[in-house]
Amino acid sequence: MKTILLGLLTLMFIVGSMSNVNSHEHPLRHLDCSECHTCDRPTAKEPCLIACPRIAAAHSTSKHSLKEAPDSMVLNTLENLYGPVAFNHKQHAEMSEMGFDCATCHHYSPAGEIPSCNECHPAEGISVNLSQPNLKGAYHRQCLGCHREWNHETKCIVCHEPERFTGAEDVVQDPTDILGISHPVITVPTKKVYDTPYDKGPKVTFYHNEHVDLFDLKCVDCHQEENCGYCHHLGKTTPVVKTMEEVHSICNDCHLEDKCSKCHGYEEKPPFTHDVSGWHLSKYHTDLECRNCHPTGKRISTMNGDCTNCHAGWNQSNFRHSVVGLQLDETHLEFECEDCHADLHYHQTPTCDNCHDDDHNYKKEPPGERL
Amino acid sequence: MDKSRRKFLSTAAAATATATMMATTGHTSDRLGHNPDEMFSVLVDSTACIGCRKCEYACNKTHELADHPPAYFEDQTQLQLGRRPQHDAFTVVNAYEDKGAKEGEAYVKVQCMHCNDPACVSACLVGALTKESHGPVMYDTWKCMGCRYCLVACPFQIPAYEYHDVLTPRVRKCTFCTERLHEGKKPACVEICPNEALVFGTRKEMLDIAYGRISANPQRYQDHVYGEYEIGGTSWLYLARADFQTAGLPLLDNQSPAEITENIQHGLFKSFLPPLALYGLLGLIMHTSGQREKSEESTDA
Incomplete structure (x- = not known):
């Protein structure tokens, strides 16, 4: 009797432990554990994660907003022949967002905070893992991968300050010029007035600044797949002109329910005021962001005006x-x-x-x- | 009983022989007695090269070669000139047409390949050129007598001669930065390469990386590592997208020219037989002609 009981207990224990394992279904079960974990038995408290697991799924686990990221930074850890590189992170990030996402450059990043490049790519010495380049190689490959394709330009001074190596005079560094050199200035428009063939309202007034600053749209919300490669594609000399359907489909993302006259008119339309909603913003509400009161939805949601x-x-x-x-x-x-x-x-x-x-x-x- | 014992013994002998063979193949040594796997090697990934010419600059600086200003190395028109290594430039980068590349051209660095079984070493009469067990093909000025056979022998046309120096001309070529290797550093060109188009390590590691890159990006590379087998293998290995011949690397046989020529010569002179036969033949001719003269003299008399 005792042996039967003991056997039953053991069986229950085994079944119990098996069901325990199954209850924590891991999203990446198809992978070998050692691809991401350094220890044999990772737990939720101590996952012992590898900093940059080289798996395709790694970057899909974390999404970051541009606001978390620095606007610009100076890359100077490797200063040697050439001076440091003033890197405009914001512009690059916005461009990347229109193409893919942060993972365009921050590959193999695990969930959570994005590790800095030198956590995986050591700055000095002969790298232990030879298929993982050192910091210098990592930086250059990351930048040149695109810059080579877009303007066939591999000159060091496109990014580096040149005077240290060649003694040449510094090129004019205009902060509004996206490369600081040789690229026409891209200005963010405030207002654009389009002439359209629509009889009942040939003029379309588009307030770019309102959409960006007030309505809190991200570049990628309208400019999908319009990163650097949009203009700088091999063999492409002029930017592609959008068809009428394409233009409307962008606006219709939010304005589908609106009448044509929302955008089209015989004259230019005035900028947005909150009065058009019938709810005048008192002095207590003028400093608020739209999203403070209309937090949800890509399109600004209508509200009933109740204080509560x-x-x-x-x-x-x-x-x-x-x-x-x-x-x-x-x-x-x-x-x-x-x-x-x-x-x-x-x-x-x-x-x-x-x-x-x-x-x-x-x-x-x-x-x-x-x- | 006796029969089975003999059978057992022969099986055991065969097993031992196989084991010995396996043991020897485990430590492969080439014709010169070196293990190519363990040699230092550089992998040149021409698809990653951006033609910045910084390797030329670093080489120039390290070996105190031609006195060019830094701006000279920024001049990318030099890439189009099809230059060859010179007595004052141990390495040069040239552009080649590559339709698959982003610029429509690929850049290939040229320098001594540091062959596993070098033709120059074989051609050198005085042993001024030697293949070191750790990879570099080294040159000793004091032994060199200036015959320049190495210049003729090299299938890559690498060694250059200081023709301008009348009294103390030297053969000049890439040294694999031996001094730096001894200090535990990478070769100067590898260290400066911004895009890590050059990777340094043991030859086995480089081959592993090369084939790893090919299998990861089969559309980016020719399925071949140039230098793995060419003329018996080289310490410098190349990856390319376009044909290696388009990229300026000659089409070569897998057997090293040194091995071919030495086999013929050593075969001819094996056990000193051909000279003996020659001298024997000459002796015979002398002997018979001497006899004939004697008999002619006697008839004259």
Whole structure:
């Protein structure tokens, strides 16, 4: 009997441990564990991850926003024959985003913070893993991989300050010029007015600055696959002109429900003001970003104008009523908000009939002093 | 019983022989008694070369060669001139047509290949050129008598001669930066290469990397590592997208010319038989002609 019990217990233990393993289904089970983990038994607490696992799936595990990244940096750890490289990270990142994503350059990055290049590519010495280049090789291959293709330019001074090696004078470094050399300046437009063949509104006014600054669109939201290669493709001399359908499909991502007259008109359209929504932004709301109140959706979501959308915590004791231009008298200060503002709809005229007779008029006899 | 014992013994002998053979193949040594796997080697990936000519600059500086200003090495028009290594330039980079490349051309660095079984070493009468066991083909000025046979023998036309120096001319070529190797450094050209188109390590490692790159990017490379087998193998190995011949590397047989010529010569002179036979023949001719003269004299008398 004892042996049977013992056998049963052992069987239960084995089955239990097996089901335990299965309950933690690993997303990359098809891979050999050692491709990502240094220890034999990685746990959630101690995953012992390799910094740069060379698997194709590695970079798909983490997404980063451009705001986390530095705008520019000076690459000077390897200064030698040539001076440091002033690297405009933001421009490169925006361009990469339109093509692929951060993984265009930050390959094999595990989930979490992106490791710096020299964590995998040592700056000095004969590299242990010869198929993994040293920092110098890694930098140059990363940059030249694209720069070679786009302008057939491999001259060191395109990126490096030249004076140290050749004694040549520094080329003019214009910060608005994306390479600092030889590339025409790309300006970000404020407003663009297009002439279209549409009879009922030939002019389309497009406020680029509003879409970027106010509506918080990223370059890639509209400029898909329009990175450097868009112009600098081998054999391509002029940028491709978009067809009418292509142009409309970009705008329709957000403006599908809008009428043609939203963009088309006989005259130029004025810039955006919040008044067009029928809800005037008081001085308390002018400094807010659109996304503070309209947080979701690529298209700015319409709201019902209720204060409680954002100010759910307000009540009669912590809301200073004078800010709306009406100092409540002592009698009315005692009431709860919803006693006058029926169903908490603050944008509607308050009702007085909860307490007063039917003929009582809010406008004629306000519950306090107008300021 | 006796029969089975004999059978056992012969099987054992065969097994031992096989084991010995396997042991010897484990430590392959070539005709010169070196192990090519262990030699230092450089892999030149011409698809990664950007033609910046920094290797030329570093070589020039390290070996105190021609006194060019740095700006000279920035001049990329030099790539188009089809230059050859000179007495004052141990390495040069040339451009070759490569339709698959981003620029439509590939850049190939030219220098001494440091052959495993060098023709120059074989041709040298005085042993001024030697193949070191760790890879470099070295030149000894003090032994050299200036015959320039090495210049003729080299299938890559690498050694150059200081014709301008009347009194102390030397044969000049890439030294594989032997001094730097002894200090534990990479060759100067490898160290400066910004794009790591040059990789340095043992020959076995380089071949592994080369085939690794080919299998990872089969459309980028010819499925061949130039120098693995050519003329008995070289310490410098090349990867290319276009034909190696288009890239300026000559089409060569796998057997080293040194081996071919030495086999013929050594065969001829084996056990000193051909000279003996020659002198024997001459002796015989002398003897018979002497006899004839004698008999003619006697008839005259």
